[in-house]
Amino acid sequence: MKFATSAILLICTMIVFWPIWNGRFYLTGDMRDVTIPIESFFRQEQLAGRLPAWMPDAAFGFPIIAAAQIGFFYPPSLIVRFLPIFIYVPLLVVLHTALAAIGTYSFARRLGQSQSASILTAACVTLGAFVWQHITHLNIYLALAWLPWQLLAVKKITQKPMAAPREALPSGAIGVMGLVIGIPFLIGQLQIPALMAGFSLLYYLILASQKISLRTTLTHIMLISLLGAAVASAQVLPTLELVKYSSRGADGDFDIIRANQHSYPIYHLPTLVFPRFFGQDNTYWGKRLEIE
Incomplete structure (x- = not known):
């Protein structure tokens, strides 16, 4: 990628985030109520050399690593937690x-x-409504940045001469x-990474089945x-254990009605042509919150 292109993408990013350079941040919704409190606890425990498996200040205590809200083991987060959270x-x-832009x-x-x-x-992709509105859902926002790199990896691998069957x-x-x-998956939110993985695979x-046998593919x-799965297991395994004791477990009251409360209704089809039809x-x- 040429230097001029990198500069253009960087400048676009810098302009979009002008509130940050002005000392402000997007403290709304889950970013304010979930991410910042959990990250503050993660940083405190990491600096103390402890594994933050249990958060005593959440209700009567909670296995926060398993919560699948924001991941403790995400490598970039592990590196930067030595800085102040702000x-x-x-x-x-x-x-x-x-x-995401470069990818x-x-x-x-x-x-x-x-x-x-x-x-x-x-x-369009990086600054589009779906990505940008999820900035309050930091786990989704960070995960989406990996999608173009997954697709790029697939394209590069399959463009090269592939092995015999x-x-x-x-x-x-x-x-x-x-x-x-x-x-x-280590970012914490599991649904979006699962969808990304399924789409990329x-x-x-x-692409690969056009060059080698389906069995080999x-x-x-x-x-x-x-x-x-091995890489993701640090987050996925604790979460699967916790799910059994949650409302979404086998004995919980999570039903199809609640599962579909954020589904895309048919009367929203006009937004495919007029994105701001509903304001x-x-x-x-x-229906519901726009970002949901």
Whole structure:
């Protein structure tokens, strides 16, 4: 990627986040009520050299690592928690926005798009409503930055001459795919990383099966999935244990009606053509919260 392109994407990111450079931040919704309190506890325990498995100040105590709200083991978070929280949380937001923009641009270029079209694609995806509105859901916002890199990895691997049907995918390719699939789960939110992983692996299935046998392709997918699951296990296993005791467990009262309360209603179809049909922010009059 040329320096000029990097500069354009960086400048766009800097402009969008002008409130941060002015000493302000997006403290609304879950960012204020969930993420910041949990991250404050994580930082406190990490600096003390303790594993924050139990948060005593949440109700009568809570196994916070298993909560799947914001992940303790996410590598970038582990690195920056030595900084003050009012510095490192905005830093994570800005860096992941830039990461998403660069990844989207690179993927568009890999698809054969022009430089201008790729820059526009990066801006539309990174600064689009779905991504931007989820800035209050930091776990979703950070996870989405990995999607273009997953797709880019798939495209690069499948564009190279692939092994004969009975030969294995190079271990380096399996490692890269497993990491970019598994790391987003460590951010804490599991649904979005699961959807991303499913989409990326389906993309791999479509592209790879055009060059090698379906059986070999499925073997590759299994190996990538196993490595991704191993990487994600630090977050997924505690969460699966906690789910059994929650309202969403087998003995809970979570039913199909509650599960569908944020589903996309058919009367919202006009938004496919007119995105602001139901208004925006304070003028929104559609179903539930706009970001949901």
